Amino acid sequence: MVNGLMENGGYAMDLGKKRLFLLDLDGTVYLEETLLPGAAAFFRWAAESGAHVRYLTNNSSRGVEAGLEKMHRLGVPARREEFLTAVEAAIYYLRTRRKAGEAYYVVGTESFCSQLRQAGIDVRCTPDADVAAVLVGFDTELCYQKVEDACRLLFRGADFLATNPDLACPTLYGFMPDCGAICRLIVSAVGREPVYIGKPDPTMIRLALEQTGCAAEEALMVGDRLYTDIACGRNAGVDTVLVLTGEATAADAAASATPPTLICRDMAELLARIQEAQS
Incomplete structure:
Protein backbone atom coordinates (compact mmCIF):
# COMPACT_ATOMS: atom_id res chain seq x y z
CA MET A 1 0.00 0.00 0.00
CA ASN A 59 -31.94 -12.36 3.99
CA SER A 60 -35.68 -12.34 3.31
CA SER A 61 -36.67 -14.33 6.41
CA ARG A 62 -37.18 -11.21 8.52
CA GLY A 63 -38.23 -7.63 7.92
CA VAL A 64 -36.34 -4.37 8.27
CA GLU A 65 -37.80 -3.76 11.73
CA ALA A 66 -36.50 -7.11 12.97
CA GLY A 67 -33.10 -6.40 11.45
CA LEU A 68 -33.04 -2.94 13.01
CA GLU A 69 -33.98 -4.34 16.42
CA LYS A 70 -31.18 -6.92 16.14
CA MET A 71 -28.59 -4.30 15.27
CA HIS A 72 -29.66 -2.19 18.25
CA ARG A 73 -29.53 -5.28 20.47
CA LEU A 74 -25.94 -5.81 19.31
CA GLY A 75 -25.12 -2.19 20.14
CA VAL A 76 -25.04 -0.84 16.57
CA PRO A 77 -26.80 2.56 16.17
CA ALA A 78 -28.34 1.63 12.81
CA ARG A 79 -31.22 3.59 11.27
CA ARG A 80 -34.12 2.17 9.30
CA GLU A 81 -33.26 4.12 6.15
CA GLU A 82 -29.84 2.44 6.10
CA PHE A 83 -31.33 -1.00 5.32
CA LEU A 84 -31.73 -2.28 1.77
CA THR A 85 -32.97 -5.87 1.87
CA ALA A 86 -33.95 -8.68 -0.48
CA VAL A 87 -37.56 -8.06 0.55
CA GLU A 88 -37.45 -4.47 -0.69
CA ALA A 89 -35.63 -5.58 -3.83
CA ALA A 90 -38.33 -8.19 -4.47
CA ILE A 91 -41.12 -5.65 -3.98
CA TYR A 92 -39.34 -3.21 -6.32
CA TYR A 93 -38.92 -5.98 -8.92
CA LEU A 94 -42.55 -7.13 -8.73
CA ARG A 95 -43.79 -3.56 -9.05
CA THR A 96 -41.53 -2.55 -11.94
CA ARG A 97 -40.90 -5.76 -13.88
CA ARG A 98 -44.15 -7.71 -13.50
CA LYS A 99 -47.77 -7.05 -14.50
CA ALA A 100 -49.95 -5.28 -11.95
CA GLY A 101 -52.36 -7.49 -10.03
CA GLU A 102 -50.53 -10.78 -10.54
CA ALA A 103 -50.81 -13.45 -7.85
CA TYR A 104 -47.74 -15.14 -6.32
CA TYR A 105 -47.27 -18.38 -4.44
CA VAL A 106 -44.54 -17.59 -1.90
CA VAL A 107 -42.13 -20.10 -0.39
CA GLY A 108 -41.05 -17.88 2.49
CA THR A 109 -41.55 -16.93 6.11
CA GLU A 110 -44.74 -15.35 7.37
CA SER A 111 -42.73 -12.16 7.90
CA PHE A 112 -41.78 -12.14 4.21
CA CYS A 113 -45.35 -12.81 3.11
CA SER A 114 -46.69 -10.10 5.44
CA GLN A 115 -44.31 -7.49 4.01
CA LEU A 116 -45.33 -8.41 0.47
CA ARG A 117 -49.02 -8.11 1.38
CA GLN A 118 -48.44 -4.73 3.04
CA ALA A 119 -46.87 -3.58 -0.24
CA GLY A 120 -50.03 -4.57 -2.12
CA ILE A 121 -48.73 -7.85 -3.56
CA ASP A 122 -51.30 -10.66 -4.00
CA VAL A 123 -49.77 -13.50 -1.97
CA ARG A 124 -51.31 -16.98 -2.07
CA CYS A 125 -50.77 -19.87 0.36
CA THR A 126 -52.33 -22.50 -1.91
CA PRO A 127 -51.46 -23.51 -5.52
CA ASP A 128 -54.39 -21.64 -7.07
CA ALA A 129 -54.92 -21.82 -10.82
CA ASP A 130 -54.43 -18.07 -11.31
CA VAL A 131 -50.98 -17.91 -9.66
CA ALA A 132 -48.61 -16.22 -12.13
CA ALA A 133 -45.31 -17.05 -10.43
CA VAL A 134 -43.65 -18.92 -7.60
CA LEU A 135 -41.44 -16.67 -5.43
CA VAL A 136 -38.88 -18.41 -3.19
CA GLY A 137 -37.13 -16.70 -0.27
CA PHE A 138 -34.93 -17.74 2.64
CA ASP A 139 -37.63 -19.79 4.34
CA THR A 140 -36.72 -20.76 7.91
CA GLU A 141 -40.31 -22.07 8.21
CA LEU A 142 -40.00 -24.40 5.22
CA CYS A 143 -42.16 -27.52 5.04
CA TYR A 144 -42.45 -30.15 2.31
CA GLN A 145 -45.96 -29.02 1.36
CA LYS A 146 -44.57 -25.67 0.18
CA VAL A 147 -42.01 -27.45 -1.99
CA GLU A 148 -44.66 -29.73 -3.49
CA ASP A 149 -47.04 -26.83 -4.17
CA ALA A 150 -44.22 -24.87 -5.84
CA CYS A 151 -43.40 -27.83 -8.09
CA ARG A 152 -47.06 -28.30 -8.97
CA LEU A 153 -47.34 -24.66 -10.07
CA LEU A 154 -44.06 -24.66 -11.99
CA PHE A 155 -45.12 -27.75 -13.95
CA ARG A 156 -48.31 -25.87 -14.82
CA GLY A 157 -46.19 -23.10 -16.33
CA ALA A 158 -45.94 -20.51 -13.55
CA ASP A 159 -42.84 -18.30 -13.63
CA PHE A 160 -40.01 -19.10 -11.21
CA LEU A 161 -38.58 -16.23 -9.11
CA ALA A 162 -36.29 -16.18 -6.07
CA THR A 163 -34.97 -13.47 -3.78
CA ASN A 164 -31.31 -14.58 -3.82
CA PRO A 165 -28.93 -17.36 -4.90
CA ASP A 166 -27.10 -17.72 -1.54
CA LEU A 167 -26.56 -21.43 -0.90
CA ALA A 168 -25.63 -21.22 2.78
CA CYS A 169 -26.34 -18.85 5.65
CA PRO A 170 -23.44 -18.68 8.15
CA THR A 171 -24.11 -19.55 11.79
CA LEU A 172 -21.96 -19.99 14.89
CA TYR A 173 -21.97 -23.77 14.33
CA GLY A 174 -21.26 -23.61 10.58
CA PHE A 175 -23.91 -23.08 7.91
CA MET A 176 -27.60 -23.69 7.21
CA PRO A 177 -29.39 -23.92 3.82
CA ASP A 178 -30.26 -20.51 2.39
CA CYS A 179 -32.60 -19.55 -0.46
CA GLY A 180 -30.28 -20.88 -3.17
CA ALA A 181 -30.20 -24.31 -1.54
CA ILE A 182 -34.00 -24.38 -1.29
CA CYS A 183 -34.14 -23.48 -4.98
CA ARG A 184 -31.71 -26.32 -5.81
CA LEU A 185 -34.21 -28.73 -4.23
CA ILE A 186 -36.98 -27.43 -6.50
CA VAL A 187 -34.74 -27.15 -9.59
CA SER A 188 -33.72 -30.79 -9.24
CA ALA A 189 -37.39 -31.76 -9.51
CA VAL A 190 -38.68 -29.38 -12.20
CA GLY A 191 -35.56 -28.81 -14.32
CA ARG A 192 -36.01 -25.04 -14.36
CA GLU A 193 -33.84 -22.25 -12.95
CA PRO A 194 -35.33 -19.22 -11.15
CA VAL A 195 -34.76 -15.57 -11.90
CA TYR A 196 -32.85 -14.23 -8.90
CA ILE A 197 -33.81 -10.72 -7.70
CA GLY A 198 -31.37 -9.80 -4.90
Whole structure:
Protein backbone atom coordinates (compact mmCIF):
# COMPACT_ATOMS: atom_id res chain seq x y z
CA MET A 1 0.00 0.00 0.00
CA VAL A 2 1.33 3.44 -0.99
CA ASN A 3 -0.52 6.62 0.07
CA GLY A 4 -3.72 4.65 0.58
CA LEU A 5 -3.56 2.98 -2.82
CA MET A 6 -4.19 -0.76 -2.84
CA GLU A 7 -2.86 -2.67 -5.84
CA ASN A 8 -4.99 -5.59 -7.01
CA GLY A 9 -5.45 -7.05 -10.46
CA GLY A 10 -3.47 -4.30 -12.19
CA TYR A 11 -5.42 -1.28 -10.89
CA ALA A 12 -5.43 0.81 -7.75
CA MET A 13 -8.15 1.45 -5.19
CA ASP A 14 -7.87 4.52 -2.99
CA LEU A 15 -9.52 3.63 0.31
CA GLY A 16 -9.01 7.20 1.44
CA LYS A 17 -11.68 8.41 -0.99
CA LYS A 18 -14.39 5.97 0.08
CA ARG A 19 -17.37 7.55 1.83
CA LEU A 20 -20.19 5.04 1.20
CA PHE A 21 -19.80 1.59 2.74
CA LEU A 22 -22.20 -1.08 1.51
CA LEU A 23 -22.17 -3.87 4.08
CA ASP A 24 -23.51 -7.39 3.96
CA LEU A 25 -24.74 -8.55 7.38
CA ASP A 26 -24.66 -12.34 7.96
CA GLY A 27 -21.03 -13.44 7.95
CA THR A 28 -19.71 -9.89 7.52
CA VAL A 29 -21.02 -7.80 10.42
CA TYR A 30 -22.30 -10.58 12.68
CA LEU A 31 -22.87 -14.31 13.16
CA GLU A 32 -26.23 -14.91 14.81
CA GLU A 33 -26.05 -12.82 18.02
CA THR A 34 -22.34 -12.04 17.92
CA LEU A 35 -20.70 -9.02 16.29
CA LEU A 36 -17.66 -10.06 14.27
CA PRO A 37 -14.18 -8.62 15.01
CA GLY A 38 -13.86 -4.95 14.17
CA ALA A 39 -17.54 -4.35 13.44
CA ALA A 40 -18.23 -2.23 16.54
CA ALA A 41 -15.08 -0.16 15.98
CA PHE A 42 -15.97 0.29 12.31
CA PHE A 43 -19.39 1.70 13.16
CA ARG A 44 -17.89 4.09 15.71
CA TRP A 45 -15.41 5.30 13.10
CA ALA A 46 -18.16 5.70 10.47
CA ALA A 47 -20.27 7.82 12.85
CA GLU A 48 -17.32 10.01 13.83
CA SER A 49 -16.09 10.48 10.25
CA GLY A 50 -19.51 11.14 8.71
CA ALA A 51 -19.27 8.18 6.33
CA HIS A 52 -22.46 6.78 4.80
CA VAL A 53 -23.40 3.18 5.67
CA ARG A 54 -25.95 0.96 3.97
CA TYR A 55 -26.78 -2.61 4.98
CA LEU A 56 -27.41 -4.78 1.91
CA THR A 57 -28.77 -8.16 2.92
CA ASN A 58 -30.22 -11.00 0.88
CA ASN A 59 -31.94 -12.36 3.99
CA SER A 60 -35.68 -12.34 3.31
CA SER A 61 -36.67 -14.33 6.41
CA ARG A 62 -37.18 -11.21 8.52
CA GLY A 63 -38.23 -7.63 7.92
CA VAL A 64 -36.34 -4.37 8.27
CA GLU A 65 -37.80 -3.76 11.73
CA ALA A 66 -36.50 -7.11 12.97
CA GLY A 67 -33.10 -6.40 11.45
CA LEU A 68 -33.04 -2.94 13.01
CA GLU A 69 -33.98 -4.34 16.42
CA LYS A 70 -31.18 -6.92 16.14
CA MET A 71 -28.59 -4.30 15.27
CA HIS A 72 -29.66 -2.19 18.25
CA ARG A 73 -29.53 -5.28 20.47
CA LEU A 74 -25.94 -5.81 19.31
CA GLY A 75 -25.12 -2.19 20.14
CA VAL A 76 -25.04 -0.84 16.57
CA PRO A 77 -26.80 2.56 16.17
CA ALA A 78 -28.34 1.63 12.81
CA ARG A 79 -31.22 3.59 11.27
CA ARG A 80 -34.12 2.17 9.30
CA GLU A 81 -33.26 4.12 6.15
CA GLU A 82 -29.84 2.44 6.10
CA PHE A 83 -31.33 -1.00 5.32
CA LEU A 84 -31.73 -2.28 1.77
CA THR A 85 -32.97 -5.87 1.87
CA ALA A 86 -33.95 -8.68 -0.48
CA VAL A 87 -37.56 -8.06 0.55
CA GLU A 88 -37.45 -4.47 -0.69
CA ALA A 89 -35.63 -5.58 -3.83
CA ALA A 90 -38.33 -8.19 -4.47
CA ILE A 91 -41.12 -5.65 -3.98
CA TYR A 92 -39.34 -3.21 -6.32
CA TYR A 93 -38.92 -5.98 -8.92
CA LEU A 94 -42.55 -7.13 -8.73
CA ARG A 95 -43.79 -3.56 -9.05
CA THR A 96 -41.53 -2.55 -11.94
CA ARG A 97 -40.90 -5.76 -13.88
CA ARG A 98 -44.15 -7.71 -13.50
CA LYS A 99 -47.77 -7.05 -14.50
CA ALA A 100 -49.95 -5.28 -11.95
CA GLY A 101 -52.36 -7.49 -10.03
CA GLU A 102 -50.53 -10.78 -10.54
CA ALA A 103 -50.81 -13.45 -7.85
CA TYR A 104 -47.74 -15.14 -6.32
CA TYR A 105 -47.27 -18.38 -4.44
CA VAL A 106 -44.54 -17.59 -1.90
CA VAL A 107 -42.13 -20.10 -0.39
CA GLY A 108 -41.05 -17.88 2.49
CA THR A 109 -41.55 -16.93 6.11
CA GLU A 110 -44.74 -15.35 7.37
CA SER A 111 -42.73 -12.16 7.90
CA PHE A 112 -41.78 -12.14 4.21
CA CYS A 113 -45.35 -12.81 3.11
CA SER A 114 -46.69 -10.10 5.44
CA GLN A 115 -44.31 -7.49 4.01
CA LEU A 116 -45.33 -8.41 0.47
CA ARG A 117 -49.02 -8.11 1.38
CA GLN A 118 -48.44 -4.73 3.04
CA ALA A 119 -46.87 -3.58 -0.24
CA GLY A 120 -50.03 -4.57 -2.12
CA ILE A 121 -48.73 -7.85 -3.56
CA ASP A 122 -51.30 -10.66 -4.00
CA VAL A 123 -49.77 -13.50 -1.97
CA ARG A 124 -51.31 -16.98 -2.07
CA CYS A 125 -50.77 -19.87 0.36
CA THR A 126 -52.33 -22.50 -1.91
CA PRO A 127 -51.46 -23.51 -5.52
CA ASP A 128 -54.39 -21.64 -7.07
CA ALA A 129 -54.92 -21.82 -10.82
CA ASP A 130 -54.43 -18.07 -11.31
CA VAL A 131 -50.98 -17.91 -9.66
CA ALA A 132 -48.61 -16.22 -12.13
CA ALA A 133 -45.31 -17.05 -10.43
CA VAL A 134 -43.65 -18.92 -7.60
CA LEU A 135 -41.44 -16.67 -5.43
CA VAL A 136 -38.88 -18.41 -3.19
CA GLY A 137 -37.13 -16.70 -0.27
CA PHE A 138 -34.93 -17.74 2.64
CA ASP A 139 -37.63 -19.79 4.34
CA THR A 140 -36.72 -20.76 7.91
CA GLU A 141 -40.31 -22.07 8.21
CA LEU A 142 -40.00 -24.40 5.22
CA CYS A 143 -42.16 -27.52 5.04
CA TYR A 144 -42.45 -30.15 2.31
CA GLN A 145 -45.96 -29.02 1.36
CA LYS A 146 -44.57 -25.67 0.18
CA VAL A 147 -42.01 -27.45 -1.99
CA GLU A 148 -44.66 -29.73 -3.49
CA ASP A 149 -47.04 -26.83 -4.17
CA ALA A 150 -44.22 -24.87 -5.84
CA CYS A 151 -43.40 -27.83 -8.09
CA ARG A 152 -47.06 -28.30 -8.97
CA LEU A 153 -47.34 -24.66 -10.07
CA LEU A 154 -44.06 -24.66 -11.99
CA PHE A 155 -45.12 -27.75 -13.95
CA ARG A 156 -48.31 -25.87 -14.82
CA GLY A 157 -46.19 -23.10 -16.33
CA ALA A 158 -45.94 -20.51 -13.55
CA ASP A 159 -42.84 -18.30 -13.63
CA PHE A 160 -40.01 -19.10 -11.21
CA LEU A 161 -38.58 -16.23 -9.11
CA ALA A 162 -36.29 -16.18 -6.07
CA THR A 163 -34.97 -13.47 -3.78
CA ASN A 164 -31.31 -14.58 -3.82
CA PRO A 165 -28.93 -17.36 -4.90
CA ASP A 166 -27.10 -17.72 -1.54
CA LEU A 167 -26.56 -21.43 -0.90
CA ALA A 168 -25.63 -21.22 2.78
CA CYS A 169 -26.34 -18.85 5.65
CA PRO A 170 -23.44 -18.68 8.15
CA THR A 171 -24.11 -19.55 11.79
CA LEU A 172 -21.96 -19.99 14.89
CA TYR A 173 -21.97 -23.77 14.33
CA GLY A 174 -21.26 -23.61 10.58
CA PHE A 175 -23.91 -23.08 7.91
CA MET A 176 -27.60 -23.69 7.21
CA PRO A 177 -29.39 -23.92 3.82
CA ASP A 178 -30.26 -20.51 2.39
CA CYS A 179 -32.60 -19.55 -0.46
CA GLY A 180 -30.28 -20.88 -3.17
CA ALA A 181 -30.20 -24.31 -1.54
CA ILE A 182 -34.00 -24.38 -1.29
CA CYS A 183 -34.14 -23.48 -4.98
CA ARG A 184 -31.71 -26.32 -5.81
CA LEU A 185 -34.21 -28.73 -4.23
CA ILE A 186 -36.98 -27.43 -6.50
CA VAL A 187 -34.74 -27.15 -9.59
CA SER A 188 -33.72 -30.79 -9.24
CA ALA A 189 -37.39 -31.76 -9.51
CA VAL A 190 -38.68 -29.38 -12.20
CA GLY A 191 -35.56 -28.81 -14.32
CA ARG A 192 -36.01 -25.04 -14.36
CA GLU A 193 -33.84 -22.25 -12.95
CA PRO A 194 -35.33 -19.22 -11.15
CA VAL A 195 -34.76 -15.57 -11.90
CA TYR A 196 -32.85 -14.23 -8.90
CA ILE A 197 -33.81 -10.72 -7.70
CA GLY A 198 -31.37 -9.80 -4.90
CA LYS A 199 -27.57 -9.65 -4.94
CA PRO A 200 -25.74 -10.10 -7.34
CA ASP A 201 -28.29 -7.92 -9.15
CA PRO A 202 -26.97 -4.33 -8.73
CA THR A 203 -30.36 -2.76 -7.90
CA MET A 204 -29.68 -2.35 -4.17
CA ILE A 205 -26.33 -0.66 -4.78
CA ARG A 206 -27.83 1.67 -7.36
CA LEU A 207 -30.53 2.64 -4.86
CA ALA A 208 -27.85 3.31 -2.22
CA LEU A 209 -25.89 5.55 -4.59
CA GLU A 210 -29.08 7.45 -5.43
CA GLN A 211 -30.04 7.84 -1.76
CA THR A 212 -26.64 9.16 -0.66
CA GLY A 213 -25.63 11.14 -3.74
CA CYS A 214 -22.31 9.28 -3.85
CA ALA A 215 -20.51 8.33 -7.04
CA ALA A 216 -19.64 4.69 -7.76
CA GLU A 217 -15.93 5.36 -7.19
CA GLU A 218 -16.73 6.64 -3.67
CA ALA A 219 -18.50 3.39 -2.71
CA LEU A 220 -17.17 0.12 -1.33
CA MET A 221 -19.10 -3.17 -1.20
CA VAL A 222 -18.04 -5.41 1.70
CA GLY A 223 -19.19 -9.00 2.05
CA ASP A 224 -18.31 -12.64 2.63
CA ARG A 225 -19.74 -14.21 -0.54
CA LEU A 226 -18.15 -14.01 -3.97
CA TYR A 227 -21.18 -14.92 -6.09
CA THR A 228 -23.55 -12.47 -4.38
CA ASP A 229 -21.77 -9.66 -2.49
CA ILE A 230 -18.65 -9.33 -4.64
CA ALA A 231 -20.48 -10.01 -7.90
CA CYS A 232 -23.08 -7.38 -6.93
CA GLY A 233 -20.36 -4.76 -6.46
CA ARG A 234 -18.72 -5.64 -9.75
CA ASN A 235 -22.09 -5.52 -11.54
CA ALA A 236 -22.67 -2.03 -10.11
CA GLY A 237 -19.18 -0.82 -10.98
CA VAL A 238 -17.97 -0.32 -7.39
CA ASP A 239 -14.86 -1.62 -5.61
CA THR A 240 -15.26 -4.66 -3.38
CA VAL A 241 -13.76 -6.18 -0.25
CA LEU A 242 -14.09 -9.85 0.65
CA VAL A 243 -13.93 -10.55 4.40
CA LEU A 244 -12.99 -14.07 5.47
CA THR A 245 -15.47 -14.32 8.36
CA GLY A 246 -18.24 -16.09 6.46
CA GLU A 247 -18.60 -18.35 3.46
CA ALA A 248 -15.73 -17.65 1.03
CA THR A 249 -12.04 -18.37 1.54
CA ALA A 250 -8.98 -16.73 0.03
CA ALA A 251 -8.57 -19.83 -2.15
CA ASP A 252 -12.13 -19.40 -3.41
CA ALA A 253 -11.35 -15.79 -4.32
CA ALA A 254 -8.19 -16.79 -6.21
CA ALA A 255 -10.21 -19.19 -8.36
CA SER A 256 -13.26 -16.95 -8.78
CA ALA A 257 -14.51 -15.40 -11.99
CA THR A 258 -15.60 -12.43 -9.84
CA PRO A 259 -12.55 -11.71 -7.63
CA PRO A 260 -12.72 -8.89 -5.07
CA THR A 261 -10.65 -5.73 -5.29
CA LEU A 262 -9.25 -6.51 -1.85
CA ILE A 263 -9.32 -9.36 0.68
CA CYS A 264 -9.36 -8.63 4.42
CA ARG A 265 -9.35 -11.04 7.34
CA ASP A 266 -12.29 -9.20 8.93
CA MET A 267 -13.80 -5.75 9.48
CA ALA A 268 -10.99 -4.94 11.92
CA GLU A 269 -8.36 -5.28 9.19
CA LEU A 270 -10.49 -3.29 6.75
CA LEU A 271 -10.87 -0.43 9.25
CA ALA A 272 -7.12 -0.40 9.89
CA ARG A 273 -6.43 -0.12 6.17
CA ILE A 274 -8.98 2.69 5.75
CA GLN A 275 -7.54 4.66 8.66
CA GLU A 276 -4.02 4.21 7.32
CA ALA A 277 -5.14 5.39 3.89
CA GLN A 278 -6.76 8.50 5.38
CA SER A 279 -3.87 9.39 7.68
